[in-house]
Amino acid sequence: xxxxxxxxxxxxxxxxxxxxxxxxxxxxxxxxxxxxxxxxxxxxxxxxxxxxxxxxxxxxxxxxxxxxxxxxxxxxxxxxxxxxxxxxxxxxxxxxxxxxxxxxxxxxxxxxxxxxxxxxxxxxxxxxxxxxxxxxxxxxxxxxxxxxxxxxxxxxxxxxxxxxxxxxxxxxxxxxxxxxxxxxxxxxxxxxxxxxxxxxxxxxxxxxxxxxxx
Amino acid sequence: xxxxxxxxxxxxxxxxxxxxxxxxxxxxxxxxxxxxxxxxxxxxxxxxxxxxxxxxxxxxxxxxxxxxxxxxxxxxxxxxxxxxxxxxxxxxxxxxxxxxxxxxxxxxxxxxxxxxxxxxxxxxxxxxxxxxxxxxxxxxxxxxxxxxxxxxxxxxxxxxxxxxxxxxxxxxxxxxxxxxxxxxxxxxxxxxxxxxxxxxxxxxxxxxxxxxxxxxxxxxxxxxxxxxxxxxxxxxxxxxxxxxxxxxxxxxxxxxxxxxxxxxxxxxxxxxxxxxxxxxxxxxxxxxxxxxxxxxxxxxxxxxxxxxxxxxxxxxxxxxxxxxxxxxxxxxxxxxxxxxxxxxxxxxxxxxxxxxxxxxxxxxxxxxxxxxxxxxxxxxxxxxxxxxxxxxxxxxxxxxxxxxxxxxxxxxxxxxxxxxxxxxxxxxxxxxxxxxxxxxxxxxxxxxxxxxxxxxxxxxxxxxxxxxxxxxxxxxxxxxxxxxxxxxxxxxxxxxxxxxxxxxxxxxxxxxxxxxxxxxxxxxxxxxxxxxxxxxxxxxxxxxxxxxxxxxxxxxxxxxxxxxxxxxxxxxxxxxxxxxxxxxxxxxxxxxxxxxxxxxxxxxxxxxxxx
Numbered sequence: 170x171x172x173x174x175x176x177x178x179x180x181x182x183x184x185x186x187x188x189x190x191x192x193x194x195x196x197x198x199x200x201x202x203x204x205x206x207x208x209x210x211x212x213x214x215x216x217x218x219x220x221x222x223x224x225x226x227x228x229x230x231x232x233x234x235x236x237x238x239x240x241x242x243x244x245x246x247x248x249x250x251x252x253x254x255x256x257x258x259x260x261x262x263x264x265x266x267x268x269x270x271x272x273x274x275x276x277x278x279x280x281x282x283x284x285x286x287x288x289x290x291x292x293x294x295x296x297x298x299x300x301x302x303x304x305x306x307x308x309x310x311x312x313x314x315x316x317x318x319x320x321x322x323x324x325x326x327x328x329x330x331x332x333x334x335x336x337x338x339x340x341x342x343x344x345x346x347x348x349x350x351x352x353x354x355x356x357x358x359x360x361x362x363x364x365x366x367x368x369x370x371x372x373x374x375x376x377x378x379x380x381x382x383x
Numbered sequence: 384x385x386x387x388x389x390x391x392x393x394x395x396x397x398x399x400x401x402x403x404x405x406x407x408x409x410x411x412x413x414x415x416x417x418x419x420x421x422x423x424x425x426x427x428x429x430x431x432x433x434x435x436x437x438x439x440x441x442x443x444x445x446x447x448x449x450x451x452x453x454x455x456x457x458x459x460x461x462x463x464x465x466x467x468x469x470x471x472x473x474x475x476x477x478x479x480x481x482x483x484x485x486x487x488x489x490x491x492x493x494x495x496x497x498x499x500x501x502x503x504x505x506x507x508x509x510x511x512x513x514x515x516x517x518x519x520x521x522x523x524x525x526x527x528x529x530x531x532x533x534x535x536x537x538x539x540x541x542x543x544x545x546x547x548x549x550x551x552x553x554x555x556x557x558x559x560x561x562x563x564x565x566x567x568x569x570x571x572x573x574x575x576x577x578x579x580x581x582x583x584x585x586x587x588x589x590x591x592x593x594x595x596x597x598x599x600x601x602x603x604x605x606x607x608x609x610x611x612x613x614x615x616x617x618x619x620x621x622x623x624x625x626x627x628x629x630x631x632x633x634x635x636x637x638x639x640x641x642x643x644x645x646x647x648x649x650x651x652x653x654x655x656x657x658x659x660x661x662x663x664x665x666x667x668x669x670x671x672x673x674x675x676x677x678x679x680x681x682x683x684x685x686x687x688x689x690x691x692x693x694x695x696x697x698x699x700x701x702x703x704x705x706x707x708x709x710x711x712x713x714x715x716x717x718x719x720x721x722x723x724x725x726x727x728x729x730x731x732x733x734x735x736x737x738x739x740x741x742x743x744x745x746x747x748x749x750x751x752x753x754x755x756x757x758x759x760x761x762x763x764x765x766x767x768x769x770x771x772x773x774x775x776x777x778x779x780x781x782x783x784x785x786x787x788x789x790x791x792x793x794x795x796x797x798x799x800x801x802x803x804x805x806x807x808x809x810x811x812x813x814x815x816x817x818x819x820x821x822x823x824x825x826x827x828x829x830x831x832x833x834x835x836x837x838x839x840x841x842x843x844x845x846x847x848x849x850x851x852x853x854x855x856x857x858x859x860x861x862x863x864x865x866x867x868x869x870x871x872x873x874x875x876x877x878x879x880x881x882x883x884x885x886x887x888x889x890x891x892x893x894x895x896x897x898x899x900x901x902x903x904x905x906x907x908x909x910x911x912x913x914x915x916x917x918x919x920x921x922x923x924x925x926x927x928x929x930x931x932x933x934x935x936x937x938x939x940x941x942x943x944x945x946x947x948x949x950x951x952x953x954x955x956x957x958x959x960x961x962x963x964x965x966x967x968x969x970x971x972x973x974x975x976x977x978x979x980x981x982x983x984x985x986x987x988x989x990x991x992x993x994x
Contacts, residue, residue, distance in 0.1 A: 224420050225428075228386065228483070229411040342478060344437040344455070346385050353385050360481055363415035367479070372419065 183306060186277075187377040191366055194376050196221040197274050197305070198281040198359035201288050202351045208294035212238050213264075217351035218271060219359055220278070223366070226359050232270065233352040237261035268301040279376065280305035283334045283358045284312040307380045311337065311361045314383035318365075337361055341368065386411060386483060389436060393456050395503035403496055410489035416440065418476040425460075429470050430487045433460040438480015445471045445964075446947060452477070461504050464490055471964075532616050532630050533609035535646075536639035540630075542567040543596060545574060549585055550592035552576055563627040565637045566600050572629055572637045574600035606631045609638055614693050616641050618735075621658055621700050623830075624707065661704040667771055670708055674775035677701060678739055682946055694942055695736035702732050702777060703826045706745070709771040710827055713764050721757040723750040725828030725836075726768070729784060733822040733907040734892065736938060739945055740955040742778040743769060744819060746791035748798060748828070748836060765792055784819060795836050802843045809852040817853065821896060822907040837905045844900040847989075853900075854989035857893045858982050862886055862975040870960045870972070877954055883944075884956035887937040887974060891930055894981045897989060898922050909934055921988055930981055933974040940967065 186194070199218040205211030219231035282288045285308050292303050315337045319326050330336060334357050335348055341364035346353050366379065387408055390396040396404055414424050416438060425433075440453045450472060453459055463470045464487055485493075494501040542565040543552055556564050556578075566574035576596050584590065584599040606629040607616045616628055626643040643659070657673070657680055664670035681694065706726060714720070730744030731737040745768075747761055765786030773779050786792055793801065802820070805813035821844065825833035844850070863881050865871040872879035892909050899912040902919060906912055913931045916922050944958045960968055 224414045224416065224424060225484075226413045226415075228413045229409045342437065343481065350384060356385055360413075360415060364479065367415060367417050367419065370419070 186306060187380075188375050190372060191374050191376050191379045192223045192372055194223075194306070195278045196223070196281050196309070196359075196362065197278045198226075198355050198362060199271075199288060200282070200351045200354040200358060201291050202349070202354075203287075203291060206287060208291045212236070213291055213295070215351040216267065216271070217355040218274060219355050220274065221281070221359055221363065224363060226356070226363070228356065231352060231355060232267075232274075234262040234267045236264055236267075264295070265299045265301070268295050268299050272301045272303055275303050275305045278305055279380075280308045281358060281362045282308070282310055283337075283354070283361065285310040307376060309362065309380055309383040311358055311365060311383065314362075314365050315340075317382055334358065334361065338364075341365070386413070386436070390434075393434065395500045398499040398503070399493065399497055403493065407485065407489065407493060410485060412484045412486075414482050414484060415479065416474075416476060416482045417479040421474040421476050424482075424484075425470060425474055428484050428486075429460060430464050430467075431460055432458060432464060432485040432490050434458055434483040434485065436481040436483055438482070439477040440480070440482075441475040441477055443473050443475060445473070447473075455480075461490075462508050465504060465508050530613050531610050532607055532613060532641055533638070535613060536609075536630055536641050540565050540637050540639045542637060543576075544568055545597035545600070546595050548593050549581070549590070549596055549599065552596045553581060553592070561640075562642070563640060565629055565640060566596055567637055570636050572604075572606060572631060572635065573597075574602045575604040575627060575629055576600040577627055604629055606635075606637075607641065608633060613646065614696065617646055617658075618696060618700055620646070621704055658700060658704050661701065661708055664708055665712075667709070667712060667774070670705060670712070670771070671774045674701075674705060677776065678949065681739060682949070695731075695738065695938060698737040698739070698741070699728070699732050699735040702737060702772070703728065705772060705775050705777075706768060706826050709768045710764065712771075713767045717760060717763060720764075721760050722753055723829055723832050724748060724761065725825040725833040726786070727833075728824045728826050730819050730822060733824045735824075735908050736888070736892075738941065738955070739949065740778070743772055743780045744784045745769070745772075745786050745826075746784065746793070746820075746823075747786045748825070748833060749792065749794045750832075751794045751796050753794065761792055762789070782819075798836065799839055799843070802840050806843045806846050806849040809849050811856075814852055814856050817849075818893060818896070821900060822892070824907050834905070841900070841903045841905050845903055850897055850901055851990045853893070853897050854985045857890065857897065858986045858990075860886065860890060862890070862979045862982070864972065864975045864979065870968075872960065873957070875954070875957065877957065878959050879961070880954065880957040880959050881971075882954075882957040883937055883941055883971075887978065888934065888941065890978050890982065891934045891937070894930065894978075894985055895934075897985050901989070922984075926981060926984065929977045933977040936970055936974050940971065 197218050197220055199216070201213055202215045203211050203213045213236055215233070215235045217231060217233040220227045280289075280303075289308065295301070296303050311334075312332050315332055316326065319331075326332070333348075334354060335345065338345075338357060338361050341361065343357075343360050343364060346357050348354060348357070365383075366374075369379075369382075387404065390404055390408065396407060399407065412428075413436070414420075414428075416424060421440065435453050435455055435457045437455055441449055442451045442453055442459055444450055451457070451459075459472075460470065462468065494504070541555065541559050541561055543555065545566050545568050552564060556562070556576075563575055563577040565572060566576060574597070576599065580599050580601065585592070585594075590599065604627075605619050605623050605625065607619055609630050609632055620626065620628055620643060628641045629637050630639040630641050632638050657676065660673045661670065664673050677698075681698065684694065684697065706728075710726065725748040727733070727746045727748055728744065729746060731741040732744060747765055749758075749761055753761075765788075769779070769785045769787040779785065784791055801816075805817050805820075809817075821840070823837070823840075825837075863871040863873075863886050870881060872881055895909045895912045895916070898916050898919060898921060899906070901921065902916060904912055904915050906915060910931055913927050913934075916927055917924060919927070940958070940963075941956060945955050948955065960971060963971065
């Protein structure tokens, strides 16, 4: 009974928060680099995240973690793709501790990813693997936002390249960053998210409304 | 990796050691800045160092003037970090972007850790303060009018001796494809020969080409010293209506020739252009049309020049130009002047510290013994020109000191008689006239005719009793500083204001006038008077310099104020000291203190009663 009430309270709280302005929320931008697309077969190589309280991004306290997976290190694709070197793995993190930290960061916050499908799949897998819950308030996908923007403007998407992180950033005049490093991509994604959200020019837009757009 | 890569190339972070820079990055926040949030960010995150990563933002002073366009790699917010002062500047977003924010605590730690880092900001802060001041008062950067004449003249001077014959002179001019040549005897400039001289005085007159150039050259032409700023040359050219100006060194030896084309080449949009447009106006309607452009033009000009005293001179030059043009237009309809005369500028136009709101102060100096018919010609001239100037936007003089008033059209004898009366029995009204009429300058007419008369006026002024009375008058007005050095403002409809013309600029003009009358100087311009007084025994160099600085500060402050209130019905000479920056307020107080001491100085030196 108490558990049920607790869930109800949580549900109510979440609903309340979704009705507040997008500017009042805390966000966590996140990026995962992995050896492949399937969490069951491919290892997560690195993860980065950073908190945002619009318009402020807590850049300096961004988290960046590399996983060496003990002896089973397998870079798969060329290490340059992920910006990782052997050196980085010497400073590797312990996965369970890292995910526990992320879990705390995500609670009550909105997860922001570019192409959330893959990142979320890896997070769900880690959730099971390490028993650490990830319960973000909502998920905002900067790629989906961009795709819907094309639809809203009835523009035709010519090729998928138009939706890459760097192509999207270009449309908002954001600077060119080197891609495919979890930390840089997280920063890129965070900046893109703010650029997208501010471009709507609706300070009263609720989080619920915003997440429908992305 | 971002933002390390960026900071590595961004001074002064490039000077930090790698670990220090790494640490700096760990302290950073970044913001997505746009028009909706930029000023809130500034307000909420200060004190902090802001580093522009992308986008473009205009930093504007509290008065709205652009201080700096901030783009990728630019820093702002540090003056407030260094001084603890509030940020008064405002941002305007030109293009949205990312801005890094380094909080005060981190900034201070880096300052302590790295001397080069700290030095950078101290230097930058110094420069910034100057530009802040500059944009507050006179803005602008590149100012060609400040350039020395010697920087513009290129060709080595082509010269001849005065005993060369005209034919040889013309041949030499043609060989060098020049339109004028210097005539030099024994190293000294004795004359100038121009295309126009050859046309008018030789060909049209049917003169033999064997005659020496001495017969047809313009003798003892106006010249400019090579170290003088171009504006001086420009003023001389307009004042004398010449297109060629010999340039001499300090020994009066000719070193080159400056032409109007040289000046126009400097910049098309510059005053020469407006002045020459005025000169070309061939009807009163055209002239009025050109004159209407002056306020807008002056606004941009004032934003560009460093010393705003040039704005006062430019305004006087433009008024001179309009006056000359109106006189020519009058002559076109009524024939040339029937006798020798000078068109006189008094007051601010005479002193060349004219502003947009200065009204007309002018008169006519006429040759003695005119017939009624000749008098009528000059009466018509006075009325035509004053009315014309009024149409051109120079307000009529409420005190009726204008050439349209018969009292202001006098023969040499009549004017001298009036000056004699004023100086010998200085009634309050007479003294008031003196403050206007002693600041005179001939705008049109024979230079010698005016100068001879003016020398006589100068002699009349060297009268102790008269000067003593002027000194008493100057001391009747007390500067608006009260107890504890507070400003004493006047409660007006426009708030608590101080009239910086009446209590500042005019007092310095009055003080400089007394010293220069005593010294027998005939120049009306206050800075020129002070310069000429540098060797004076009565006014020591330090006080002289202080007065000049105070005058320059106040004229700048006034111009700045006038440009701000232009087009509104706010007072043009009165301002609210609370609206000034701390720096300007401090400067204004010290200007008033200088004036107060200078008043006491003239009181002691000139007035028998003593002060």
